[in-house]
Amino acid sequence: MQFYTTMLAVKHVVKKYGNFTVVNDVSFHVGKGEIVSIVGPSGAGKSTLLHIVGALDKPDSGSVEIRGTDLHTLPSRKQSAFRNKNLGFVFQFHHLLPEFSAVENVCMPLWIAGMNKTLAAKEAAAMLDIVGLSARLNNKPSELSGGEQQRVAIARALVSRPAIVLADEPTGNLDSANAHSVHELFLRLRKELDQTFVMITHNDALAQMTDRILTMRDGQLANDQLTNNN
Ligand SMILES: Nc1ncnc2c1ncn2[C@@H]1O[C@H](COP(=O)(O)OP(=O)(O)OP(=O)(O)O)[C@@H](O)[C@H]1O
Numbered sequence: 001m002q003f004y005t006t007m008l009a010v011k012h013v014v015k016k017y018g019n020f021t022v023v024n025d026v027s028f029h030v031g032k033g034e035i036v037s038i039v040g041p042s043g044a045g046k047s048t049l050l051h052i053v054g055a056l057d058k059p060d061s062g063s064v065e066i067r068g069t070d071l072h073t074l075p076s077r078k079q080s081a082f083r084n085k086n087l088g089f090v091f092q093f094h095h096l097l098p099e100f101s102a103v104e105n106v107c108m109p110l111w112i113a114g115m116n117k118t119l120a121a122k123e124a125a126a127m128l129d130i131v132g133l134s135a136r137l138n139n140k141p142s143e144l145s146g147g148e149q150q151r152v153a154i155a156r157a158l159v160s161r162p163a164i165v166l167a168d169e170p171t172g173n174l175d176s177a178n179a180h181s182v183h184e185l186f187l188r189l190r191k192e193l194d195q196t197f198v199m200i201t202h203n204d205a206l207a208q209m210t211d212r213i214l215t216m217r218d219g220q221l222a223n224d225q226l227t228n229n230n
């Protein structure tokens, strides 16, 4: 598959903690609608890199451009607004708010962006339908299975139609059947919404379902390889 529009350009990113270089001159591009996985041993710098891509952390040098905007040079208020609009996050532990229902959790980014409540509820319900949870709108996280909770978190990441969804071991906490179905959901969302994903995974079989695998080792991009899906 060919991906023509560049959504994300990471250029010579370096991050150090003291004398320890955690991310060492990493550069790569991701195209619109592309699903890229990041793999590599524990401590290789994967989460640090993803946090820098998501502007949750700052690089010591290098740049991150999303749709041509250099994220780390934006003043902080503009950066937060840009992040809320353009990036969706999914983590290993879903961080849903326990006292809110599924639909309210998915509404949260829309409320933060100032959308009115009726419209937000409609958008959130539509996104929960896409992830197969239209029958569970009013259930609280504690009333949902682990896989269902993760799908609510994915709906929340996607509801503002971000340019890129960044996921850090989104299936690390799920059994293999649920993990597989989350990856199938990502593939379907790419097909239906042309959604772009960058995701960290420790699961080789799941990485093979994506378009491209970036391997990190000791802070460096050791390999950047298309999978057989291309
Ligand atoms: N705030 C920090 N201060 C000092 N060192 C840190 C800090 N955050 C991360 N590190 C170190 O940076 C290295 C990379 O961490 P990172 O979390 O990016 O690894 P990872 O590839 O995501 O690993 P895992 O697969 O275990 O999640 C690790 O050695 C970690 O101890």
Ligand SMILES: [Mg+2]
Binding pocket: 046, 047, 048, 168
């Ligand atoms: Mg990590």
